[in-house]
Amino acid sequence: MEATVETAVDMGSELALPEIPTHWTNARPIGHSRGPVADADLRAGPSAGQWLLYGGNYENYRLSPLETLNPATAPTLQVAWAFPTGTSGQFEVSPVVYDGIMYASSSYNRLFALDARTGELYWRYDHALPGDLxxxxGPMNRGVGIHGDTVLMATLDAHLLALNRLSGEILWDAEIADYQAGFSATSAPFILKNMAIIGIAGGEYGVRGFFDAYDVATGKRLWRHYTVPAAGEPGVETWAGTSYENSGAPAWTSGAYDAESDTLFWTTGNPSPDWNGDDRAGDNLYSNSLLALDPQTGERKWHFQFTPHDVWDYDGNTQVFLVDIEHEGQPVKAIVQANRNGFFYILDRNTGAFLRATPYVEQLNWASIDATGRPVVNPSAVPLEEPEFRVCPGNMGGMNGAWSGALDPELGLAFIPAIESCQHLQKGISVYADGQPFLGGTPLITDAEEDTAYGHISAIDVATGEVRWRYRDHDPLGAGTLAAVGGIVISGTQDGHAIALNSATGELLWKFRVGGGVRSQPIAFELDGTAYVAIGAGNWTSMAAYQGGTTNIPEGGNLFVFKLPAGS
Amino acid sequence: MRLAAIALFALAIISALGACSKPPASERFLQDPQALKRGKGLFIGTCGAYCHSTRKDNRDAPYLFDCEWRHGGSDTEIFNTISTGVSNTRMVGFAGKLPDGEDDIWKIVAFLRASREPCG
Known part of the structure; x- marks a missing residue:
């Protein structure tokens, strides 16, 4: 590898330290000559040898086709290799595997290309980040997108980078937005046709949310979809006064795509300020919403808002699944979501019509849902200056967009990791200024402090919302799940274990101490007839404490790759 | 001319001393329940959540109600930290960003001091 330095170094000093490389490119032939990633590869979803999309397929199932990963073999999973990230903070990656090469990004935007069999480092890029992000x-990144011979990563300073997948050289660098205004980007770019679609974070800074589509070949922005209307646009009447100007509704997670109707689905987060809605009376469209869009133009077809006038920070942007179900005796092309507000929603994905919402968490007291899908808010759950009511779920969920569930359509089950950590919500004074926190209040982390927070993975019937089984953990759970058609679910815990469960029953099949708390999105692949499972370990203590998880494990990312022994 | 210069210099010294000895505005706000309430509201609404913890815990959200200050614990030092921020951290400067300007920052300082645990 060839190392280069991209950060400025004071060479005038006699005692200047050696320059620290930030970019190691590769000139060797690597991979197996698979050639560029084609649209057909992306549409096919995970195959034995590759995992290309954050959600596995465009329907977001995170489902491996490997039958060899099953209840009988899961207890035999053994370490194939491991790789350190050298960074602290949450290691939330969902690796991409293509052509025998694994692409894994870490916190603070380091990107590694590794031999998927052995963990040998091919190239590495450490993005130089400013100190005033x-x-x-937290400093998380959830992974890369891949298309053609290009790997794409979004950055904490709100850029989108394109790198050659074989050499690691930077092809282009597009600024999405000004990070000093409160923008950042943490999700894996969503690759669709020739586009890399990326949304921004910043709901805690009062940014006006949006997501963009960029031409993968050139970095040119093709369209931008603002999640909140401007003056004179439909929906602006749902914001009192000029509150739409500092509105939030960020778009910091990834989407889904329905090829049959050529519809892109994207979701949005909380309105700003989070815990004081006094100055933004109204429903605050299109915060906390599911948006259906034309992917060529970014124009909205329809929307469904989960939590109108949110004062709980219930971002509506957990992962959505596209699944065909039977509802009241009729086949329905549905879109389902375990929302951060504690309800599991089932909608018609062609129309946005509400079909059903049921609690998937064990503690839910902020609202019930009426026949139209609109919450009927419990008045006691609204933030107060001196709060006395313990609100469930807390502001982190439930499920949270920082991790992803899995879905097995044969079983009709979604596997949803969740937090049970209720809070008192204290209201304060909202003051907007560019680049400053715009919160309006604060959660008092009641259950976390009283050590009564916990978590679970729930198997949810996607047609009814019924919980079929739960796997409980003493910590809130914040790692993604991976399902394999062989009948297992892989995930991890905040006390530092990778786990495998029986998809049908929730029985614990395998548990391995990976050290760091697990916050990543596991994947699986097969090379030379051997099945592998990749899962990252490494937590951010601050967020673990906030949720009520284990906090005494040192930070530091490590990517673990497990394999089944020969003959499995 | 020389005498005038000396007189001006002396006046400047006296003024400076006077300025130094002038109590910070937080002293005044400590006695004002409405000012303390506003300081609390601003703190809760702008400085809480992921930035500053309101109770001692393991979070990367500094707790400001004990006697451990990394950047100086006098009212004036706290005022300066709030105003200018701390480089290479998530703490950004609030000078000129709050509706009532410096008064709002002093009210936050007064709230922090009024809510502080006993030191020593």
Whole structure:
């Protein structure tokens, strides 16, 4: 590898330290000559040898086709290799595997290309980040997108980078937005046709949310979809006064795509300020919403708002699944979501019609849902200056957009990791200024402090919302799940274990101590007839404490790759 | 001319001393329940959540109600930290950003001091 330095170094000093490389490119032939990633590869979803999309497929199932990963073999998973990130903070990656190469990004935007069999490092890029980032919730990155011979990563300083997948050289660098105004980007770019679609974070800074589509070949922005209307646009009447100008509704997670109707689905987060809605009376469209869009133009077809006039920070942007179900005796092309507000929603994905919402958490007291899908808010759950009511779920969920569930359509089950950590919500004074936190209040982390917070993975019937089984953990759970058609679910815990469960029953099949708290999105692949499972370990103590998880494990990312022994 | 210069210099010294000895505005706000309430509201609404913890815990959200200050614990030092921020951290400067300007920052300082645990 060839190392280069991209950060400025004072060479005038006699005692200047050796320059620290930030970019190691590769000139060797690597991979197996698979050639560029084609649209057909992306549409096919995970195959034995590759995992290309954050959600696995465009329907977001995170489902491996490997039958060899099953209840009988899961207890035999053994370490194939491991790789350190050298960074602290949440290691939330969902790796991409293509052509025998694994692409894994870490906190603070390091990107590694590794031999997927052995962990040998092919190339590495450490993005030089400014010291004054506006990050509410940690330095995470959830992975890359891949298309053609290009790997794409979004950055904490709100850029989108394209790198050659074989050499690691930077092809282009597009600024999405000004990070000093409160913008950042943490999600894996969503690759669709020739586009890399990326949304921004910043709901805690009062940014006006949006997501963009960029031409993968050139970095040119093709369209931008603002999640909140401007003056004179439909929906602006749902914001009192000029509150739409500092509105939030960020778009910091990834989307889904329905090829049959050529519809892109994207979701949005909380309105700003989070815990004081006094100055933004109204429903605050299109915060906390599911948006259906034309992917060529970014124009909205329809929307469904989960939590109108949110004062709980219930971002509506957990992962959505596209699944065909039977509802009241009729086949329905549905879109389902375990929302951060504690309800599991089932909608018609062709129309946005509400079909059903049921609690998937064990503690839910902020609202019930009426026949139209609109919450009927419990008045006691509204933030107060001196709060006395313990609100469930807390502001982190439930499920949270920082991790992803899995879905097995044969079983009709979604596997949803969740937090049970209720809070008192204290209201304060909202003051907007560019680049400053715009919160309006604060959660008092009641259950976390009283050590009564916990978590679970729930198997949810996607047609009814019924919980079929739960796997409980003493910590809130914040790692993604991976399902394999062989009948297992892989995930991890905040006390530092990778786990495998029986998809049908929730029985614990395998548990391995990976050290760091697990906050990543596991994947699986097969090379030379051997099945592998990749899962990252490494937590951010601050967020673990906020949720009520284990906090005494040192930070530091490590990527673990497990394999089944020969003959499995 | 020389005498005038000396007189001006002496006046400047006296003024400076006077300025130094002038109590910070937080002293005045400590006695004003409405000012303390506003300081609390601003703190809760702008400085809480992921930035500053309101109770001692393991979070990367400094707790400001004990006697451990990394950047100086006098009212004036706290005022300066709030005003200018702390480089290479998530703490950004609030000078000129709050509706009532410096008064709002002093009210936050007064709230922090009024809510502080006993030291020593």
């Amino acid at each position: 506006r990050l509410c919730c």
